[in-house]
Amino acid sequence: MHHFHYKDGEMFCEEVPLKKIAAEVGTPFYVYSAATLKRHFEVFDASFEEVPHIICFAVKANSNLAVLNLLGKLSCGADIVSGGELYRALKAGIDPKKIVYAGVGKTEEEIEFALKSDILMFNIESFQELEKINEVAGRLKKKARIALRVNPNVDPKTHPYISTGLKKNKFGIPIENAYQEYEYAASLDNIEVVGAHCHIGSQLTEISPFVDATKIMVDMIKTLKSKGINIKYLDLGGGLGIKYNEEMPPSPKEYADKIIDVIRGLDVTLVFEPGRVIAGNAGVLVTRVLYTKETELKHFKIVDAAMNDLMRPILYGSFHDIKPVKEGHYKTVYGDIVGPICETGDFLAKDRNLPDFQQGDLIAVMSAGAYGFTMSSNYNSRPRVPEILVNKDKYYIVRRRETYDDLIGPESIPEDL
Numbered sequence: 001m002h003h004f005h006y007k008d009g010e011m012f013c014e015e016v017p018l019k020k021i022a023a024e025v026g027t028p029f030y031v032y033s034a035a036t037l038k039r040h041f042e043v044f045d046a047s048f049e050e051v052p053h054i055i056c057f058a059v060k061a062n063s064n065l066a067v068l069n070l071l072g073k074l075s076c077g078a079d080i081v082s083g084g085e086l087y088r089a090l091k092a093g094i095d096p097k098k099i100v101y102a103g104v105g106k107t108e109e110e111i112e113f114a115l116k117s118d119i120l121m122f123n124i125e126s127f128q129e130l131e132k133i134n135e136v137a138g139r140l141k142k143k144a145r146i147a148l149r150v151n152p153n154v155d156p157k158t159h160p161y162i163s164t165g166l167k168k169n170k171f172g173i174p175i176e177n178a179y180q181e182y183e184y185a186a187s188l189d190n191i192e193v194v195g196a197h198c199h200i201g202s203q204l205t206e207i208s209p210f211v212d213a214t215k216i217m218v219d220m221i222k223t224l225k226s227k228g229i230n231i232k233y234l235d236l237g238g239g240l241g242i243k244y245n246e247e248m249p250p251s252p253k254e255y256a257d258k259i260i261d262v263i264r265g266l267d268v269t270l271v272f273e274p275g276r277v278i279a280g281n282a283g284v285l286v287t288r289v290l291y292t293k294e295t296e297l298k299h300f301k302i303v304d305a306a307m308n309d310l311m312r313p314i315l316y317g318s319f320h321d322i323k324p325v326k327e328g329h330y331k332t333v334y335g336d337i338v339g340p341i342c343e344t345g346d347f348l349a350k351d352r353n354l355p356d357f358q359q360g361d362l363i364a365v366m367s368a369g370a371y372g373f374t375m376s377s378n379y380n381s382r383p384r385v386p387e388i389l390v391n392k393d394k395y396y397i398v399r400r401r402e403t404y405d406d407l408i409g410p411e412s413i414p415e416d417l
């Protein structure tokens with residue numbers, strides 16, 4: 001469910017025609033629907049209404065300040081993985097008591113920033129990190145609230161690059177070592193053990209891996225309790241998939257019902273870290289056809305957006321639906337939508353049946369609201385594109401287009417070279 005729809009043959013985001021934004025802002029641009037973001041948050045939240053829970057939006061999915069602010073106003077927290085994400089979440093007005101911090105390589109500086117910000121908890125990913133956090137907290141005369149991120153060795157059945165809960169992955173503490181680590185954590189002076197965390201992967205389209213991982217976490221929490229370690233927060237991470245193409249992911253309600261069944265009787269507050277399911281279908285990337293080219297093998301539609309703007313197709317072979325901004329009777333042709341970058345991997349769609357777009361046509365690359373702009377880069381010295389937020393009949397430029405000066409801003413030429 002999202003708010004990108006056709007009216008009188010034109011694609012709108014809520015009540016704003018995309019062609020109006022294109023005319024005024026230029027292309028390419030990302031556009032997000034406030035109504036869709038709100039709806040996705042509210043549906044997720046309502047699915048868990050019968051149990052105590054906190055929803056911490058995964059900032060890595062979409063870290064625009066306006067998006068974070070909108071979610072924060074709905075009482076959403078943040079799942080962060082860096083000092084930069086913490087900075088953004090705080091600037092956007094997110095309550096630090098709803099911020100959880102994961103990531104395998106937290107630096108001393110980042111740990112200090114998070115301790116001073118009094119976040120809800122650190123999700124610890126290694127023994128050495130635990131010791132470092134204890135040391136920094138001691139220096140600051142604080143107690144660090146922590147959860148251990150447990151690696152339950154459950155196959156999430158998703159793309160290997162976005163699987164995180166298998167033994168071979170770098171994430172978390174192996175379940176076999178967790179008890180020992182919890183006992184050690186509980187013995188440290190500047191650590192308060194409050195939670196247990198797991199996140200097994202992203203874009204999951206089946207419920208069973210979630211259920212398997214949750215069962216492992218529930219058993220562990222019960223055993224910890226019998227050893228005198230009381231877990232208040234069970235953080236089950238994010239990972240719920242969305243429909244890009246043919247997938248049929250479970251709805252938040254189906255997911256919630258199963259999870260609630262598994263945790264019944266356990267006295268914990270659940271924490272969730274959804275990213276994609278909130279933001280994915282709330283955004284599209286709009287691009288314009290610069291040139292078309294036909295070869296013996298296929299049609300190329302050369303557009304003004306590129307792999308630096310949306311990396312998912314080349315990084316994971318991801319499918320993003322391609323729709324015309326102006327509805328019409330396009331002939332279907334076989335080919336690629338490619339960008340101007342000097343890489344063969346620079347495509348937004350490859351070897352697909354596509355509308356026979358012509359020079360100047362606007363194209364909407366769908367489901368680009370999560371891991372779209374946040375993974376973009378300046379490769380080929382391309383200024384990053386603007387982000388637009390639509391609310392009903394108004395649109396706001398919530399991140400302006402970068403300029404050439406932005407590209408070179410942080411650089412300098414040594415005088416005595």
Ligand SMILES: Cc1ncc(COP(=O)(O)O)c(C=O)c1O
Nearest residue numbers: 058202203238239273274275276
């Ligand atoms: C620790 C953690 N939490 C939450 C997420 C968000 O995942 P998703 O966008 O699939 O909900 C991720 C990314 O996979 C993650 O690494």
Ligand SMILES: N[C@@H](CCCC[NH3+])C(=O)O
Nearest residue numbers: 060162202203312370371
């Ligand atoms: N960046 C990935 C998701 C990985 C999430 C990080 N744990 C994607 O676009 O699908």
